[in-house]
Structures are given as C-alpha cells and as structure tokens.
Amino acid sequence: MQYDIKLNDEQYKIELLDLKNNKAKIALDDRIYEVDITEVENGVYSIILDNTSFNVELVETENKKYNVNTLYNSYDIEIIDAETRYANSRKKEDVDDASFISTPMPGKIVKILVKEGDVVKAGDTLIIVSAMKMESEYKVGSDKIVTKVLVSEGDAIDGHQKLILLEDIENN
Amino acid sequence: MQYDIKLNDEQYKIELLDLKNNKAKIALDDRIYEVDITEVENGVYSIILDNTSFNVELVETENKKYNVNTLYNSYDIEIIDAETRYANSRKKEDVDDASFISTPMPGKIVKILVKEGDVVKAGDTLIIVSAMKMESEYKVGSDKIVTKVLVSEGDAIDGHQKLILLEDIENN
C-alpha cells in the first residue's frame, strides 16, 4: 500500500515492499532502500543502510505527524493515509475564513489588549505572553474582528493553544 | 480498603486513608504516614516524608509483585488483594507434591544429565546451564523421579523457566 509522506515542504510516495525481521525494503518515489531498522529505545531508531549506521530520533507531535531528528537536522514529517486525505478534503473550504492567535510554546498570559468585538488593524498587538522570563507580543497579520477571547490574564497556556479567535472584517 | 502487603518475609496491613494530589495518608499496621509521593519517571518514585527526600525505584516482576530498591537495599514486595487470597487458597494443596528445576536467570542449556523416568538422589546434578561464560550445576534437593524434561541441550532459556519436572518417589 502506497502512502504520501510530507517532509517539511517536500512530498513523496512511500511504500513498504518487503519486511522480514528487521530487514525492510522500501520505495520512496523511485528510490529503493533496503534497510536494517530497529527501534532501540522508545522513539529512537537505529537504521543500517549499506553498512552505514544512522540514528534517528522522533516524537509524534500530532496524530500521524512526527518531528524527526537525524544528527544535526530536524524535519517535520507527516504520513498522509486515506483517512487524512479524506479529512483534508473536508476541511479545505473553511480553513481560510476563520483565524486565531496562538503561541508556539507554553507560557503565561501577561496582558490581553483586546476584547470581543474589537476591530483590529494589521500589526496591532493583541496579546502579550511570557515564557521563561521573556515577553513576546503577538500581533495580527491583517485587519480583523475579535470574535472571542478564550483566555484571561495570568492563565498558563500550552503551545499551539487557541487564545483569541478572529474573523475577517468583510465577513461581518 | 485494607490490603496485605508482604515485604521479604514480613507481612503488614496497608491502607490508603486519604489522597489529595500528591499528598497521601497511609496506614501500615498501626504506623500512619503522611507522604508527598510522585512517580517522577516510569517506576521511579520520589517520596517526601517529614521533609526527608526518599527515592524509590521499582519493577513489577510478576503481577502484583515488585522488586523495590531504596538507596542500598532491595526488597521483594507483594500486594495481596482479595483475588490473590482466593488464588492462594486454591493452590495450597497441590504445591508440595510437585516440583521442578529452574534457574534464576536466562542462559543456555549445556548438558542434561537425566531423562524421563530416572530416579535421582538428593544432591545429584540434573542439568548444567551456562550464562555469561559461567557454568552452573543444578542439583536436586531430595530423592525424586524425573517426570518430564522440558528442554534440550543447546536451548536458550529464560530465568525461572521450568526445565525439568520431578515428583516425590513415595507417590509412584
């Protein structure tokens, strides 16, 4: 069975052609690899390809999405199977007309500068978040309306958590 | 709910009296402890009792049986709940009249010195097992009959695996 696999911005076809014990034959587009692959620790793979020893460490960040590290490189990799393809096709339309503010890492809300209903201009700071003694201002990229503020000042937040929901002004 | 707990050869009653977040109140016989307990790593507990910091590391060796290590001591601990009590009462009778040879660690069978039906005397060597370059002879403790040999020479074996089954001579 062939899958699509996305590595950063690149996309390939990937297929497991054969597997016996640790020895796998895999096609990536038209590149065929015969590897000796084993998960030595949880999330840590040892791969031997043509007698070269590779160490790969990965974390599943979301369902079917992985952050993968080789020696000094880091990749975001997603496996796109039938289920994902279906979900993607459904999501397509309603992605562009909603929007939100989130942070890439956990932190604490220092200040919220807007309230529901506010009209904000591109470049306006909506919220200030601190993490590890550093404060960061989160700005809006284009003119919007604040539809919902999901957090309060002082809240501890996770990375990628939605903090403020926005809508385009044209839609209101 | 009160449980029995066996530590090496000692047995106590143990009961969780209260638990809130990490803070637990526990009775061991008539000794009451209020501890701050948290599993910091898989199988590793940090316990603070009266501001003293303890580190305890454990492995579940069998169902409800644990090998527990404090700084320089090691204990075998078993939790005896209703299920165990029932199972124990059922097993009681047929424990004594059967017997077997096993080894405490994984290894390889070097030599089997007996076959089914052999009558063996206390102190006879029945089987030689090697592990990590060392060979050990396993002897029988009292006169027995060999009823079954479950392994062959050259076999790799696990620790605690039954190798040879024996019966008392009187029973035959």
Add this chain to the structure above:
Amino acid sequence: MIKKVLVANRGEIAIRVMRSCREMGIQSVAVFSEADRTSMHVRYADEAYCIGPAPSNESYLVIDKIIEAAKESKADAIHPGYGFLSENAEFSDRCKKEGILFIGPSSYAIKTMGDKITARKTMQHANVPVVPGTTEPIKDLDKAVQVIRKIGLPVMIKASAGGGGKGMRLVAKEEDILAAVSSSKSEAKAAFGDDSVYIEKYINSPHHIEFQILADNHGNCIHLFERECSVQRRHQKVIEETPSPIMTPEVREEMGKHAVAAAKAVNYSGAGTIEFIVDDNLNYYFLEMNTRLQVEHPITERVVQVDLVKEQIKIVNNEPLNLKQEDLSQNGHAIECRIYAEDPENNFMPNPGLIKHITEPLGLGVRHDGYVYKGYEIPMYYDPLISKLIVWAPTREETIDRMKRALYAYKIIGVKTSIPFLNRIMDVPSFRQGRYNTHFIQDNEEFLLNEEKPSQKLKDIASIAAFFSYLKKIEKHQSPVNLNGASKWKVFGRKKSLERL
C-alpha cells in the same frame, strides 16, 4: 563546622552544590517551588521543603521563606548558587542576623560591587584600571554631553543601578548624543527607579575576560587564572574557555594581581569573579565583580584542579586557604558549552517542555552538569539552561575536537536545544584559531544559523523512520497486544513482520 547546607536554588547548580556537600559528609536541604516538585534537586537532596508557588518572586526570591526552611531544617548554612538571591545584600545580612552562615561575601562587598559607580571608584582607589569615563552618576543631560565630548567618541552610556543591558546605549556619532542620553536615562528610570547614568569609553572589538578569585577570612586572597567569555549572544555568555587564547603569561600575571587587589579592596571573602574588558592589544579594564559562583566555574575547576564549592564551604568554616598562589598553574585546556532549551532557528526563543528522551555525553575528558531526565518537564518559569558540557584536553585544539565528539553524542528529544548551534561554533575558523571577540556570534550569524543541507538519502532515512513509527502504531491498533514481541502482520496480504521495530 558546617553539617547541613540549605541550597537556595534549583536546576543544575543546586545539584552541583549538593554533590560537593555529599562528598564532604554534609547533609543537603533542597527548597522547591510548586512547579519544581519533580525537579532533580528535590530528589537528590537529603531533605526538601516547598517554599511556595511557581513564580520566583513568590518562592525562590522570598527571603523569609528561605530562612524559615533553613530554621526548620536546622541548616547551619545557606548556599545561594547563582542568580536568585545570590547577589542580594539584604539576604546576606539577614542570614547573619538569623545566625545562619551565608556561603558568599558580606553585604558590604555585595553592595559595593553591586553599584557600578561605587565599584568604579573603589577600583580606582585600589589602582585597578577602569574604563575611562565618569565616576559620578550624571543626572543632568548637559553635563552628560560635556563629559562625552571630553572622553571622546565612541562611548557607552550605562545605568548606574543597571544590569542586563538595560539603559545601555552606544554612541558613535556626535549628533546621536542627546537622544541616546535621554533615552538611556528614561529607560533607567523605568527599569530601576533611578535615572542616574554614567559614561564609559567604548572599547572596540572587546574581549570579555574574567578572573576567578578565592579569599578567606584570614587575609589570604588568590586568583585561579582567567576565563575567556567573549562568545556571547545579547550579553549572555554562550561558550567559555580557559586559558584565554589571546592571553600572554605577563598580562595574565598582571591581571591576576589586579583581580586580587580588587577583591581585597572590598574585604572579600569566598569565591568571586573580577570581569575585565580587554582590547586587541591586551589593554584591560575592570568591568564589574560577580560576588558569587559563576555558571562557568567548572572550566576553572578542571584546569586548576580545585573544587570551588568545597573551597567556598571551607572558607565559611573559617579555615585558611590551603591553596597557595605560587603552587597553582593552568593544566591543559577546558571549554564549557551552555545547553539551553531554546530554538536557535526561531530567534533563540525559549523552548520549555517535556524531555521525551535524553542521551548524555560521557567518556574521557567530559564533565556534564545537568539536572533534566527523561519524563521531566522543564517549567516555563525559570532560566532555560538544561546543562553545562565541560570538556578538557591537554591542548585547545584537542579540546575543541573532544567538544564536537561530546556534542555528537548528546541527544535530547522533546525540546529544541542549542546543541546544533554550539556544534557549528566549533567549526567557525576564527573560533578554531582563537581569534574572536564579543562580536563573534553577530559576525558569524549567517554561518551559525545556516543549518547544513541534508542529503536526499538523509531525508529519506528520516522519512523511513517516521513511516515505521506510523506502521507500528497502526499495527498496534489492528491486532491485540502480543506478549512475546513477535507478531505476524498481514495488512499487505504478504507475510511481513514488524517484530523488534
């Protein structure tokens, strides 16, 4: 004799202090905030006391709570580590008042060295060279402009009460003077409640070189040579080494003497650091004194072969130093890399989170001072320092090779770290050659931040690992748990097995 030490700190430094205590047969007491219950220092200590909520100003910075824990635990002494209360004169005084030994200098030394202008004056008195500039705080704008004209451009304007780069301005051109002074003053006012500024000559291509000193309560004071700390990013040290690659024996001896004079000028007791700014011609000027243990103290420990924490404790025990200046020498070379939970590709944003996996570097010549472990979640409230990697070898070149070897083996999954960035620093020719100053990172930013382009093969290897991880998960969901690790798997209609994956 000290029998029990409370360590008023967390993270790697708390553990580092407790290790020396343990070797000396001294009990150690940890204090921890609610966010730090699972922190390694709590696990390592003999005793542990919770001192309040996660934010430092409600826990690690609250003098009353620390004192209370010290009393409850009957600790004889408090070690403040670095940061937090380590340079707080009030805390030093308070310990004294409560009859608890403070493992650090007197409040007098802390205060004198803590105020930049007082420190400058004291140093001038002790004939320690200082950067040409003003010795009085300047409150008046016109006066400031006059002084700058006298010293000559370029100059730095700094806040008297300052630190951490706040209120600092570089003025290179005549026409920028007014704006710079007034913005420096208003920033100083806002940050420290005091708009006094002072003015210093700006040193071109400066090196940051500091001297470790030790002083006992019997009038003995020695230096343990220099540390070169010029690899900095935004005034934060990133890599330190000793000996400094630009130092000469003559200048070292001179600077060492001045460092000792500086410490003596404030009747210093304990371990401290005299920081100098040094130009390319090895002209050097007193910059400031750190009246505490430094993050980078281990490189001195390795090269001078001294345990600085033990020395601190012995000094507080009123023992005379048994190290003599004439017996000390620098033995080989040591480099420290600071490993931070931060994302070099994303403007070094702190990256707290769960450590999903860690492999620590080991072996000949490697010291690793850390505190995180697999399953530990780095809290967002504190400094993102994960660990310090200290490497020693007989020569500087071999030390760099060894550092690269150690960085190669050091793996952390779960949070982004500065490891790849540090590894690239080791490859910069000017670093290899020892020709660098505090502009180093800025000057080499492009090289340092440019991730090596992976080959197609390497990308495919990464894809294969992710793909297997995915397949394994799928398999787990489709077949019941199997106990012996070997399962037959027929999703693809052919007989395939994922065993051992």
Add this chain to the structure above:
Amino acid sequence: MIKKVLVANRGEIAIRVMRSCREMGIQSVAVFSEADRTSMHVRYADEAYCIGPAPSNESYLVIDKIIEAAKESKADAIHPGYGFLSENAEFSDRCKKEGILFIGPSSYAIKTMGDKITARKTMQHANVPVVPGTTEPIKDLDKAVQVIRKIGLPVMIKASAGGGGKGMRLVAKEEDILAAVSSSKSEAKAAFGDDSVYIEKYINSPHHIEFQILADNHGNCIHLFERECSVQRRHQKVIEETPSPIMTPEVREEMGKHAVAAAKAVNYSGAGTIEFIVDDNLNYYFLEMNTRLQVEHPITERVVQVDLVKEQIKIVNNEPLNLKQEDLSQNGHAIECRIYAEDPENNFMPNPGLIKHITEPLGLGVRHDGYVYKGYEIPMYYDPLISKLIVWAPTREETIDRMKRALYAYKIIGVKTSIPFLNRIMDVPSFRQGRYNTHFIQDNEEFLLNEEKPSQKLKDIASIAAFFSYLKKIEKHQSPVNLNGASKWKVFGRKKSLERL
C-alpha cells in the same frame, strides 16, 4: 595515516575506542553479532557489519569474518580492544598479511609474553626480577618435588600454557606436594592439552601492581606509572587505583625502569602493561605482560593526562612518541570501580537482562564509560561488565568520598549490579587506609556481603511505593484512558485522586 578503524570488539571498550577515533577525525566501523544489533557500539559507529551468530566463537572470535568486514569497509586498521582477539598472535599476523594495520604489538611480542615460561626467561635475560622458581616446564613429577624442596615452601604450581587460575595450586605443607603437583598436571592437561607445569615461590600477602607502558616504532619506550589492582575477587580485578597507596617514589622509579626494560626485551610497540607481584616490603617480581589495552586504563589516563587510545593510533601511524618520561608525572588520584551485572548476594552470579531504568553519575571529577541504555537487554553471551566508573580528586581520601558520591547517584533497575558491594568496599577501614592486598575481599567478606539492615521506616517507604504502583495499575484498568493526567477515582468511596502519581 589511518582514516578508518574497525573496532573488533563490543560493549564499553568499543565505544571508548570509537570516541577517540571521532576526536581524531577517524571513521569507525563496528562489527556485531546477531545478539548485538541493538548494542550501543553499533549505534555509535559510522558503519556497522554483522559478523555472525551470538556465541563469540561464531562471531567476535572468527578472524576471517573480522578481516572480511575490514576489507569490505576499507578500514586501514583494526583495534582489538581487550579480550576476544586482542592477544591473539595469529590475528596480529593475519592483519599484517592482509595489509591492515593491527593496533597492537607484533605477533612475536604477543607470543613471547603469552607463554609464561618463555616470558620468565626473557625477563631474566633483561634483568627484570621474576618470582623465584623454575624457568623450564617440568613434566616429571619427581623433578617437580625436588625443585619445590629447593625453592622452599610455600610455592605456587602453575600450568605453563595456563591462565585464569586453571591448573594453579598453592602448596604450603611438605605432605601436600605430591597430590598438588599431580592434580595440577592433570588439570593442565585437560584444560590446555599440555601437562607442563612450572613452580614459583608463593608470595604472602601479595599486592598486584602493574605499570602502563607505551612504546613507539622508533625505539622510544616510556612508562606511565603504576596501577594498584589488589582488590580482586577470584583473580578478577574489582577496583583499581593510581597511585598505589603502598608505593614509594624510589621503588616506583625502579619498577618503572624494569617495566620499560621488559617491554624493550620483546621489541614492544604500542600500549601494554607489565604486571608485578609485590610483597609488603615492596619486593617486586614480574608476573606477566598484557599486550593490549587494559580495562583499567582510564585511571592512568586521568592521572597522567594522556589519551591512551590516541597514543596507540599515533604509534601505529609510525609517529614518534611526543611524551617524554621526564615530563610525565602523576597528578592527583584516580579510582576505577567496575560495575557488573551480577548479584553479590547470590555468589556474584551474572545477572543479564533488560535495563528498565538507568541514571548515570555525573559531575566534577567523574568519568563514566558505559554502553547500556534504558530498554537495552544485556545479552547472556558476553562479559557482564556494564560500565566503569572512574573518579579523580587531588587526594586519595577525596577520591574515595567522590566515588561514594558517584555510586550514590548511579541507579540501574532491571538487573542486579555490584554497586552496593562496591560502595561497601569504600567503607572498609583497611581500604580507606590503603592497607590491603589481594586477600582483601576474602578477608572482609562478611562485612562486604552484609547488607545494611534497613529501618522500619525505610521498609515502609518501599511498601508505600509498591502499593501506589499497584493502585495506579488498578485505576488504569478500571477507568478509561484519560488524556489530561488528572482523574477522579472513587474506589474507596471517598473522593481521592491519584493524579501525578
């Protein structure tokens, strides 16, 4: 110049060798048996070749397979580590024949030193003191008895072809001579196919002290001082230290010269060790030479500040030694503890198995050379050595304190280890005082094997941990997976939570 090294070994020593290769910019090639696919040396190496089934005699000991892997990988050189093929003269020759550099001595040196009687004779020729005894193998029973009477009791009878204690007999009384000689001969015959025995004076309360030497291909040969290896159990070293606590500068210098003479007598090249047996009056006698790197080499590396693997490689590269005898000195003190997967409470039975958890000791003065990791299963086919813990400090006393601190922090769950046993050795007064010989473990067995009696409180703490682990498991089975880690749990009718446990 060597560019790629195949390491014909496994475990900690393979990784230790590869680390130095990496620092020198040399590629490393691992070989592994089928039982070692997940072993760390395979992961650490640049390349890896499978060389056969688990048993050593089908993989690590098969010269043809090693050579084949070396050729396929185009390795310039082979490092044999210790054990396996490291003292195999045929292997050294074979490498030479195949045009691959062998990182070790010539087959001549290996063979000469490998045969005890030839070695004795060679040493006598070189004026190196040997234990009084015979220099010719004795086949005849009567002759043996005569000789023993001449040397005087007590004597040791040893197999000429022997090793590992096989065929060895101590004779203390006249009437035991005949029985001892004949049983020694028959055991030698059975073990080595050769019933030659030789006879040596038995040294009472002997110390095992060895000298590290390095010799290049240009006639330079130096020694790197001694290692004291008298803490042994059944002729296996358990703890090593340097300097030896019984050594004097005069005897050290003399023994060092003899060690160099011993190496020169066989035209030695590379790193090697001359073992001496030393009595309480510091009379010393050549025992044997190990023509390879020793397990305990790191203590010398630390105290003499040399990387012995790098020196080995440079020697094979035909470089002249750049270390001069007169520049070398012993710097502080180092102790090594060997950590084995074995059960001290159960007659030191090897205890292979799955490493469920490991916390490695770190910090100032600690070197840890290991290879196991969480999730790794120690195979039953090889030596049960898990790692070597090497500790340094300026003084012997501080080194012992530091070793105790390191052992305190070193935790392994899943297999039994010698850690508690080693910790107790550090507490034995005669060890602390440096007054011990090879009978040390035997003499202190009772103390060493007597586990400290835990207090009731400690036992209760252990019970509580097990109980919580049980409760947590029960809870998991009774409620569905919850994602945020906080669940309400009502088994006991009251509101209780096991969150964070």
